[in-house]
Amino acid sequence: MVAQQPADTAKAFRDSVAARQKLIAAGREVFHGEGTCFACHGAKLEGTAIAPTLRAHKWRNGDGSLEMILRIVHTGVPNTAMVSHPGNINEAEIQQVASYVWAVSRGAVAP
Numbered sequence: 001m002v003a004q005q006p007a008d009t010a011k012a013f014r015d016s017v018a019a020r021q022k023l024i025a026a027g028r029e030v031f032h033g034e035g036t037c038f039a040c041h042g043a044k045l046e047g048t049a050i051a052p053t054l055r056a057h058k059w060r061n062g063d064g065s066l067e068m069i070l071r072i073v074h075t076g077v078p079n080t081a082m083v084s085h086p087g088n089i090n091e092a093e094i095q096q097v098a099s100y101v102w103a104v105s106r107g108a109v110a111p
Contacts, residue, residue: 027103031100051081069101073086073097073098
């Protein structure tokens with residue numbers, strides 16, 4: 001019988017953090033680029049007269065979870081300026097933007 005090697009949990013954690021950082025960085029680019037999210041939510045996600053802040057706050061349309069943010073970017077918010085797939089971003093870009101917004105709203109990264 002061959003003894004199994006213990007998993008390198010430290011390496012797995014580092015890999016996970018690196019992957020998340022890449023996802024968030026990509027989301028930042030989409031938010032401030034083709035997603036045009038900054039036009040309504042502000043360059044520093046501070047909110048404008050058109051759309052609310054995306055920094056730490058009491059969310060109007062849910063609990064602020066990553067799942068909620070994904071849903072809103074995917075489906076939009078009826079009777080508001082928040083449209084589905086802003087800037088015609090694709091599903092992968094929605095994941096990226098949602099990760100970025102979630103991280104900023106938690107104070108994990110700067111806008």
